[in-house]
Amino acid sequence: MKNCILIADYCIDPLTPQELRSALLGHLSGKTNASISFVHSIPNTIHTTFLLKQILLTEERLGDANNTVIFVNTDARIQTTQGVEKAKGAEFIVLRMKSGAFVCGPNAGYSFSLVRNDIEYAYHYKGLDKGTQFRSRELYMRVCALLMEGKEDEMDLDEIRNNDIPELEGFHVGHVDNYGNIKTTIPHSYMKGKHTFGDEISVTIGNKTQKAIYTHNMFGYKPDALVITPGSSGMPNDPYLEAVVWQHLPLKSGKLFFPNVVPGDVVTIR
DSSP states (O other), X not given: OOEEEEEETTTTSSSHHHHHHHHHHHHSSSOOOOOEEEEEOOSOHHHHHHHHHHHHHHHHHHSOGGGEEEEEEOOOOXXXXXXXXXXXXXXXXXXXXXXSOEEEEEOOTXXXXXXXXXXXXXXXXXXXSSSOXXXXXXXXXXXXXXXXXXXXXXXXXXXXXGGGSOOOOSOBEEEEOXXXXXXXXXXXXXXXXXXXXXXXXXXXXXXXXXXXXXXXXXXXXXXXXXXXXXXXXXXXXXXXXXXXXXXXXXXXXXGGTOTTOOTTOBEEEO
């Protein structure tokens, strides 16, 4: 029995995760000791894909990816301003990753963009894009249960191309953690040949620009100064850059300089 991780924009709600847990357990063929966990994303698919990428990386490096199913759902219907029939959303896809993990969910926006290159096989599961208002509970948990039990042969799957998953262009804020550290999608290797440690650089997030010091770690300069540094997310040999402020108290970190930052904001470094 595989474990299941659910990443969605409703996981902070007090009711929804329990309903999904009940539905998922109800679809399993017997009692299970499998782990079921929930990770909250804001309603922004760039945030969702960043969370997915980091969680998948950690499972592959330190967990048990071959026995992991990750369900993803951030589908705010931002592709339309018109009413839709039967609450129609994005097409449901199932991904078999090179590591052996299964990832599934509506192919909305950039939800799967940061894992495009990690996919071994991609499939479309027909008929799950419309019907009920709460498809996660009514339809999607059955899919997760089948994947957890290794019954993917019972699904009506059509193979698709990785190119059916959009590519995320440019650099963005991927996540803002509980300290206020701003995690970007810029790999550390981007700085090679452009800047050296100790340089003062210009950082623009959204429509706000600040000066920062490029350091080798978040404590590499002095308290209360904005730094750009290789962070704790991304590949260990090429981590994503973070905008960080080393503080004692209060803890606001990068948000002290970019108070309105949200995942998805465009980031540029000069």
